[in-house]
Amino acid sequence: MAHMISIDDPHDERLHDYVDLRDVSLRRSLEADEGLFIAEGEKVIRRAVEAGYRPRSFLLAERWLNGLADILQRSEAPVYVVDEALAERVTGFHVHRGALASLERVTRWRMDDLLDAQRLVVCEDIVDHTNVGAILRSVAGLGWDGALLAPRAADPLYRRAIKTSMGAVFSLPWARLDDWRGGLQRLREQGFMIAAMALRDDSVTLDDLAADLVARHRKLALLLGTEGDGLSAHWLSQADVVVRIPMGHGIDSLNVAAAAAVACYELRIR
Amino acid sequence: MAHMISIDDPHDERLHDYVDLRDVSLRRSLEADEGLFIAEGEKVIRRAVEAGYRPRSFLLAERWLNGLADILQRSEAPVYVVDEALAERVTGFHVHRGALASLERVTRWRMDDLLDAQRLVVCEDIVDHTNVGAILRSVAGLGWDGALLAPRAADPLYRRAIKTSMGAVFSLPWARLDDWRGGLQRLREQGFMIAAMALRDDSVTLDDLAADLVARHRKLALLLGTEGDGLSAHWLSQADVVVRIPMGHGIDSLNVAAAAAVACYELRIR
Numbered sequence A, B: 001m002a003h004m005i006s007i008d009d010p011h012d013e014r015l016h017d018y019v020d021l022r023d024v025s026l027r028r029s030l031e032a033d034e035g036l037f038i039a040e041g042e043k044v045i046r047r048a049v050e051a052g053y054r055p056r057s058f059l060l061a062e063r064w065l066n067g068l069a070d071i072l073q074r075s076e077a078p079v080y081v082v083d084e085a086l087a088e089r090v091t092g093f094h095v096h097r098g099a100l101a102s103l104e105r106v107t108r109w110r111m112d113d114l115l116d117a118q119r120l121v122v123c124e125d126i127v128d129h130t131n132v133g134a135i136l137r138s139v140a141g142l143g144w145d146g147a148l149l150a151p152r153a154a155d156p157l158y159r160r161a162i163k164t165s166m167g168a169v170f171s172l173p174w175a176r177l178d179d180w181r182g183g184l185q186r187l188r189e190q191g192f193m194i195a196a197m198a199l200r201d202d203s204v205t206l207d208d209l210a211a212d213l214v215a216r217h218r219k220l221a222l223l224l225g226t227e228g229d230g231l232s233a234h235w236l237s238q239a240d241v242v243v244r245i246p247m248g249h250g251i252d253s254l255n256v257a258a259a260a261a262v263a264c265y266e267l268r269i270r
Helices: A013-018 A024-034 A042-050 A069-073 A082-089 A129-141 A158-164 A183-189 A206-216 A233-237 A256-266 B014-016 B026-034 B042-050 B069-073 B083-091 B130-141 B159-162 B185-188 B204-214 B231-237 B255-267
Strands: A005-006 A038-039 A055-060 A079-081 A101-102 A119-123 A148-149 A174-176 A192-197 A219-224 A240-243 B002-004 B036-040 B053-058 B080-083 B098-104 B119-123 B146-149 B174-176 B192-198 B221-224 B241-242
Touching: A013 A038, A013 A055, A013 A082, A013 A101, A024 A038, A038 A042, A042 A069, A042 A158, A042 B069, A101 B174, A119 A129, A119 A183, A119 A256, A129 A148, A129 A256, A129 B255, A148 B036, A174 B098, A183 A192, A183 A219, A192 A256, A192 B083, A206 A240, A219 A256, A256 B130, A256 B255, B014 B036, B014 B053, B014 B083, B014 B098, B026 B036, B026 B174, B036 B042, B036 B159, B042 B053, B042 B069, B042 B098, B042 B159, B053 B159, B119 B130, B119 B185, B119 B255, B130 B146, B130 B159, B159 B185, B185 B221, B204 B241, B204 B255, B221 B255
Parallel strands: A005 A079, A055 A079, A119 A148, A119 A219, A148 A174, A192 A219, A192 A240, B002 B080, B053 B080, B119 B146, B119 B221, B146 B174, B192 B221, B192 B241
Antiparallel strands: A038 A101, A055 A101, B036 B098, B053 B098
C-alpha cells in the first residue's frame, strides 16, 4: 500500500521529479538523467501502471485520491498529497486533471522486436510532442503494429506526447531507429516495402498504393518526415515508392498527424 | 507602399495589437474588441493578404523585410521594424518565424453561404485551437466544401489555429452555426444527411457509410464533438446515422483532428 505524505513546501526535495513541467529543455535533461517520465491525469496514469511501468511517486490533489485508490493500493511508491496551488507552483502550470505520477523510464522494445510486423510507421525528425503522441495513437488505434522513431524525433514518453496519445505510447510497440543513415536498409532486408509520404511529381496516390499492397501482400514501412520540410533527401532516396494524399482547394498538405492517420487508415490490413 | 517605422520601446502604443500573444483570455477579448486577428510567419501572412484580409500593421524583424517586400509594397499599413528581443518582450514569446501581421477581422461567410455544399464538417465544442486549425486544413485539403462551428468552438482566426491550418482558414468557407439548438434542423431541411462521429453500439463503420453515400448521392454534414466528452446528447439525437472508425489495440478513439482527417478522406466525393 502506498504511503500518503502531505507536503506544503513547494521546495520540498521530494517534489524534484515534478519541477517546471513546461520547461522542455530542463525536462529533457532531468528526465533522461533521472530515468523517469511524467504521466498526467487519472486515465493516463492508470494506463501507464497497468502497462507495467513502475511508479516512483504520485503527486495528487486530495480530490483525486479516490479515483486512483486501487492503483495507489497496489503500489509501494509514496503519494505526495498537495493542494492545487502548490502543484501549480511546483510544476509551473495549472494541473487541470489534478493528478501526476513519476514513473521509471524503461526501454520496452528495440527495433529487432518490431521486424516481424506487417505495418510500421517510421517517423524521421518529427519534433512536436503532440504530433508524435497523436501519430502513435493513430498507429495503434488503426491496427498498425508499431512505430520506429529516428534519433531526433520527439520523445513519446514526454508528458504532452503521452497525454495526446491518451496512453497509446504504453501499449503500442515503438523503438528508436538508432541508425539514421543505415536503418532503412535493415527494414528492406526484412522484406518491408518502404513508402515515403511526400509531395512529389513521381508519387502515387494512397489508394493506388493500397491496391498494390492488397495485390502483393507486402509488409509496409511508411516514412513520415519532419513538420515543414518533410523527409530528408537521404531517406527519400531509399524509398521504393513515394506516396501522396491527393489535395484540393489549393492546399499543399495536411498536418503530419492528420496525414499519418489518413495513411494508416487507407493502408491498414483488411 | 507601406511606411517603415523603427520602434525600440516595448511600451509604444502602436504595438498594442501584438501584446501578450500567449495569454488566450486577454487575446480573445482584445481581438474581439478591436476587430483584429494576428497572422504569424511569412507564408501565412502572405496567404491572409492574398485572400483579401486587410492588414492593420506588420511587426517584423529586419531580416524578414525582404521576404515580404512585395506584400509590404502593395499595402498602406505601417510596418513596425523591431529587433527580436523587443518582439519577444511585447508578444511574450520567441517569434521563431520573425514576422507578425495584425489584420482586420471580417466575417466572410455565413451559414447560408454553405448550404449548397455537398460535404460539410460541423464542429460542436472543439476548444483546442490547434485541433480547429488542423481540422479546417484537412477539410480544405481533402476537398470538402466548408465547415460550420458551434458557438463555443475555438476561433479559427486565433493565431495558433491559423498557424496549424497553414492559412487554410483564409480560403476554406467556414461560418458560425449561431443556433446551437436548432441549427442542425436547418441542414436537414437543405437535404443534408447528418452523420455523427461517436463510439456507440448502434454506429456504422466509416466504409459502410461511404458506400451508402456513393449509392444514394447524398449531401453530408459530419458532426464532430468536443475533445474528451464528444458530441452532446442533443446533437447525437438529431443525427441520421452514427459513424465510427473501427479501432484496434485496445485504443478507444483517435485524436479529434486525426479522426476528422480519416473521415474526410473516406467520405470524400469520388
